[in-house]
Amino acid sequence: MTLITDPTLHDRLMALAERQAAAGEVRGPAAADPVNVPMIRHWADAMGDANPLYTDAEAAAASVHGGIVAPPAMIQVWTMPGVNRRAGQRPTPVDEVLAMLDGNGYTGVVATNCEQTYHRYLRPGERPVPATRFAGLTGPKRTALGEGYFVTWNVTWYCEEEPVAEMLFRVLKFRPRTGRAASGTQDGRAREQEAGARRDSGAGEGPAGARPDSGAEEAPAGARPPYPLRPAVNEDTAFFWEGAARGELRIQKCADCGQLRHPPGPMCPSCRSAARTYAVASGQGEVYSYVVHHHPPVPGRQAPFVVAVVELPEGVRIVGNVVDCPPSEVGIGMPLRVTYRQMDDELVLPMWIPRES
Amino acid sequence: MSSLSGRTAVAGIGATEFSKKSGRSELRLAAEAVHAALDDAGLSPADVDGMVTYTQDANQEIAVAREVGIGDLSFFSRVHYGGGAACGTVLHAAMAVATGVAGTVVCYRAFNERSGRRFGQPDARLGGEPSSQGLEMSWHVPYGLMTPAAWVAMFARRYMHAYGATSEDFGRVAVAMRRHAATNPAAWFHGRPITLEEHQASRWIVEPLHLLDCCQESDGAVALVVTSAERARDLRRSPAVIRAAAQGSGAGQMMMTSYYRDDMTGLPEMGVVGRRLWEQAGLGPSDVQAAILYDHFTPFVLTQLEELGFCGRGEARDYVAGGGIEIDGRLPVNPHGGQLGEAYIHGMNGIAEAVRQIRGTSVNQVRDVRNVLVTAGTGVPTSGLVLSAG
Incomplete structure (x- = not known):
């Protein structure tokens, strides 16, 4: 299959990316349900996490926390919108970029990085609010999966005005190759993670379209990505x-x-x-x-x-x-x-x- | 040469609320603060003929003038080097007034530093162009050394090594600032003091700096009105006379990364400012009853105490021990809570507090204040003031 590439696409993508980055942090809707024990119980059960701090009120009360706390790794769970997005939901700064890529044949998606930082435990009754910041678009890159763009964003979850957790998320949106099984090696530092089944409201995660069994052969073409940051160089240096x-x-x-x-x-x-x-x-x-x-x-x-x-x-x-x-x-x-x-x-x-x- | 000392005064101060999300444009914040400062002084926009801000401020002097209804300007100036500009704006205003270039000058700083562009975040544009600053940054940012906390942490580590200072010594600065902020209703951390244990338990940002060694990020604006001391005495408020004002830069100076000078344990640029201030004011460290020391990161508060002559090299940790810089200590520092406790308005809110201390109207008033020392951004070319009653 040959896709006709719109010669202006790259510039339009980059211009959009710049606008989205300039938009800064955009808050999404608060968690549909407050942090609650039933969801914690299901999650801990599914994950095989038997820590009594999460489900046993008595044991948790006797702990340093003084009561039940939510597993920190559940942070995304609270603000996932489910299969169907809620009507009237404010888009994140990532959505438009993913949509433009989708609309131009970059329909494949693989999550390449997910780095989460937890500032504190959440307690039942709290309703975290996700805020998404578009962090960067780099590409096009030739990868084993096909030519693609890396899309990076950050999410900070707030309770009141206090940041309680942060996440850096990166996906590769690519044009699926045909006729050859995708293979390759990945930067060992990049933790591979399959993207969520559907977009997360706060995080704007792309739909999973491919197995994360391969990654990027770093071979930049076109515009140079901002990272790694390169030094400014002149005749003195x-x-x-x-x-x-x-x-x-x-x-x-x-x-x-x-x-x-x-x-x-x-x-x-x-x-x-x-x-x-x-x-x-x-x-x-x-x-x-x-x-x-x-x-x-x-x-x-x-x-x-x-x-x-x-x-x-x-x-x-x-x-x-x-x-x-x-x-x-x-x-x-x-x-x-x-x-x-x-x-x-x-x-x-x-x-x-x-x-x- | 005639001295600048005592010829001009801060006649009015104004500020917006300090928040994490102002919900308003930076220009609006600037206009609100300038109006508030003029009201405080009992002056009208028509009285203003000069304006000074930071080179980093996004609001042009002419834009603020248009919003506020200020007419003809005969003086406008910008001061460079980040928060090092704070007291420099007042110096420039004082020079303009003392020389007759302008009659009444407004200094302002306005930003949405928390809800807009956050200085604490890595910025891919730091290296970038081969300007002198871009080249300077280029020896650091490719290695991921690209946040203010990291730049300061590099000095802090060497300081600890040289003088045996510990993270707890830094923590005592944070505890003092948060104690002061706790009783200041304008402070973001009003009612929220911290303990040294909480400081030690806070997460690493850049070792050796914990989260609670780093000032907050804020939205807000502060404005100051500078006019002649003579005129200020006839206005609504007691004047805060500009007894001394100075800028300073040292040999081998860089923006935040002066790692190549012989010694990394001092702030020579602040030494320049301090010597100029004491000389101009005819005062010494024992003559000030309170100090506003720039506190974007705790370690440089210790360094400033040494550079400004309050104690010897490496002795600041003993100076701050036992509440030495708290409101009832030997030198009350930042009674408003500083940038760690009140708000990060790039040092301008500290100047406003110094004025309140001189007037005797601070919520955390120090007794019998006659002279207050104020400093600006540390690790960069900087500035300072001595304000006096009268």
């Missing part, structure tokens, strides 16, 4: 990124006075010379300071992740990720050595791994 692509950690060196400098710039602050060269660093360093990022989610990154200010023996500092090391083992003074990570077909980032001192 290009040498650094070209070096990273070749596996060299380049530090700007004044061609006149020899001073090393990072981050680089067009003029030597010591001697005013604009003549520059670079030194290739030894690739050793140690942690000068670091953070462990947990929240909010950074697209393209799996939290927790570590970012460090690394001090080089050459006498400059540089920022980078510490990888291949549990965050809890990172500390100031930890010896590191540089490594390089290919972020996509173009971007290579220097990163840091522990080194025997």
Whole structure:
């Protein structure tokens, strides 16, 4: 089957995506029913979760919670609209994007990411309100399933004005291939999850149209997605990124006075010379300071992740990720050595791994 | 050279309610706050001939002027570097008034920072263009270091390492701010104090920062009216005289990521501001009865106490222990609850509180206030004020 592609489609999709993103957070209707024990009981039963906190009033009362609480993973359950959407329900910012993709042959759907964060337990009687924020549209990508677009959105559930849970959800909307079984490999970090049977009111999840048995061969075509974020580069900084692509950690060196400098710039602050060269660093360093990022989610990154200010023996500092090391083992003074990570077909980032001192 | 000290005053303050969803446009919030500030001063829109806001404010001076009914403007200016602009707006207004460029200047900041664009969220546009700022950010954002909490956490970790400060030391700042906010009806966290245990139990945002180390996100607006001290004395309210006003940036300065200077445990730009303020005011740390310290994240409150000379390097944790910065402590800091407790209006609500403390009209009034120190955004080029009675 050959689909005639409307040459303006991509631009229209991106323009729509930008508008939807600009709309910010859009609240959906509150849960149809308040958090209640019968639904908790059915869910816990189906999931095989025998935790008495969820169903046994007496045991729950004796716990730190002082009463029954809902399983945090039920958060989507409370605001799912069921098979038929309620009349007059306000659309989420995601719906129009999915509809445009559907209408242009991207009828397949596979959920690729679902990351939930629970801020606290819900109690019977509470009625969470979902608020959906359109986070991004990237593509077209050639994948084993067919050409498609990744659609990402965030949902925050509120009780009163308090955010109680958050979710990042991403689907691949694709044009199903014909004649060949879909196969491929998926980014190991992406947790595969089948999309809900029908759209969730708050989350706007797409209908499940395909098995999530394969994923994306990252092969971007057309517009470049926003993530991984790439550095802005100009004539003062290009040498650094070209070096990273070749596996060299380049530090700007004044061609006149020899001073090393990072981050680089067009003029030597010591001697005013604009003549520059670079030194290739030894690739050793140690942690000068670091953070462990947990929240909010950074697209393209799996939290927790570590970012460090690394001090080089050459006498400059540089920022980078510490990888291949549990965050809890990172500390100031930890010896590191540089490594390089290919972020996509173009971007290579220097990163840091522990080194025997 | 004639000094700016004492020649101008804040004659009026105004604000909207502080919320998580104003339900109104940012321009409307700005107009409401400006009207409120003019009413407070007993002035009319026709008296205004200058306006100053932040470069980050989405409301052009001319748009606010149109809505409020302000006519001819002879002075308009913007101050850069995020929340570092707060006291800078007052400095620019004071300079305009002191030099005769304008007679009465309104400073304002208005945004829907919670229901609209949230500063705490990753923004894919941070790197982007090869402007000097885009290039600066590009050494950090590709690594996922792209939220204010993360930028500050990097300084906080080094500070802890250097001075043995702990998360509990940061937590004592949050506890103090929430205690103050608890008795301030205008505060979002009115009636909701926290304990140190709750601070410690709150989830990680970016280690070493817990959720309760981070200020809230707010919708709202604040406006201030600056005119000559002489004129202010004839107006409705007791003037808050601008005894000193300063901006500051340090060597090797960046926006939030000055990680490449020799030392990462201070805020040299705030040191610049502090030295200028004390010199201009002819005062020292022991001469202020209250301080408004910018508190978007708790660790920098400690650093500011050190940079401004209230205590020595690394000693702030002892200074804040035992309620040192609470309303009855040795230096009451942010009696309104700060941005952790009252609202995050990019520092402008703190200036309004300083004015109330000088007037003696704060809901959490400190006794016998004569001079109040105010600071603006930390980790960025910043600014500060000393306001005095008289």
